[in-house]
Amino acid sequence: MSALLQIDQLLKRKPGQLSGGQRQRVAMGRALVRDPKLFLFDEPLSNLDAKLRVEMRGEIKKLHQQIGKTTVYVTHDQIEAMTLSSRIAVLNKGVLQQFDEPQAIYDRPANMFVAGFMGSPAMNFIPARIKGKTGAQTLVLAEGTSSACSIPLPKRFNRAAAGQAIAGIRPEHLTPASQNGKSGIKANVVIVEPTGSETHVVARFGNQEITARFHPNQAPNVGDTIRLAIDMNRICIFDAATEAALA
Numbered sequence: 001m002s003a004l005l006q007i008d009q010l011l012k013r014k015p016g017q018l019s020g021g022q023r024q025r026v027a028m029g030r031a032l033v034r035d036p037k038l039f040l041f042d043e044p045l046s047n048l049d050a051k052l053r054v055e056m057r058g059e060i061k062k063l064h065q066q067i068g069k070t071t072v073y074v075t076h077d078q079i080e081a082m083t084l085s086s087r088i089a090v091l092n093k094g095v096l097q098q099f100d101e102p103q104a105i106y107d108r109p110a111n112m113f114v115a116g117f118m119g120s121p122a123m124n125f126i127p128a129r130i131k132g133k134t135g136a137q138t139l140v141l142a143e144g145t146s147s148a149c150s151i152p153l154p155k156r157f158n159r160a161a162a163g164q165a166i167a168g169i170r171p172e173h174l175t176p177a178s179q180n181g182k183s184g185i186k187a188n189v190v191i192v193e194p195t196g197s198e199t200h201v202v203a204r205f206g207n208q209e210i211t212a213r214f215h216p217n218q219a220p221n222v223g224d225t226i227r228l229a230i231d232m233n234r235i236c237i238f239d240a241a242t243e244a245a246l247a
Contacts, residue, residue: 001029004059006052020047025056032063039071045080057083078118082106090114107234112166112243115236121171121200123236124210128167130160130237139237141167141185142206149185154232160246168236171200174212177229184227189220203228 002008005025010018018026024047031039044060045053061084064071075081081088082102090097090105090113098110109115115123129140130153137153137160153160177184187203187210199219201212203226212228220226237246 001033004063005029005056021049021052024048037069039069040074041071042074043076044073045075045077060084078120082118090117108245109168109236110245112168112238115168115238115245119170121211121213124169124171124174125238126167126169126205126208126210127240128165128237130157130162130165132162134158137162139165139167145206147186147206151230151232153237154235157237157247160237164240165246166238166240166243168238169210169230170234171211171213173231173234174210174228175231176214176218177227184229186225186227189222189224189226192219192222194219201226 002011005028007022007025007029010022015023015026024044028041028044041060045056048056057080064084073080073084085102087099088102088105089099092113098105098114100108105114106118109118109123112125116125126141127143129143131138131140131150132153137157138150139153140148140150142148185205187205189201189203190209191200191202193200193202194216197216199214199216201214201219202209203212214220238244239246
């Protein structure tokens, strides 16, 4: 177990000679060797450096698959929650917001708190208005600004009442639109953040900033005016008053 936790070279040290991260791994090892019926991990990787955290995350998942014991894992890191869990309980101030499988929570968040907590970069929230009669409604984004646009509302929202709403769009669901200037939402690039495998682009749309993900070879430059197409099959709509998801 000490080799698994990468502390086998520290076994002869006194507790006072260990760093916070090393002590954390010792505590994990003490719990693991007891063979309990249930594990409770309260942010066990919080004091580890980034590289070791990724390694330990993989080791914990492999260990769980080997021993098959129920594990309750508390974390503020939504990447840990997504990668380690079979089900996620999202809490806000002690109140359960949603309990479901990781991908279901990511794709179909119950409310704006869950939607904003899961995902990095975070979901874009854009003020919107639902107009028209049931079955033939449109979604107006950034109403009252020069960037305002109307988009047909997907049929899965056919029970949505007309009125104020919040559109939730994840950065990966905003992609470069056709260059003919007739499709997509128009935005001005404010920040370009290369990450290697992808580039995060922050752009001004209406009265707010939104984030989109680009392939590095397609990334625009600061100051460019771009058009972004919205994947309407993946959009989320929230009630403006209650912040609960519609549909």
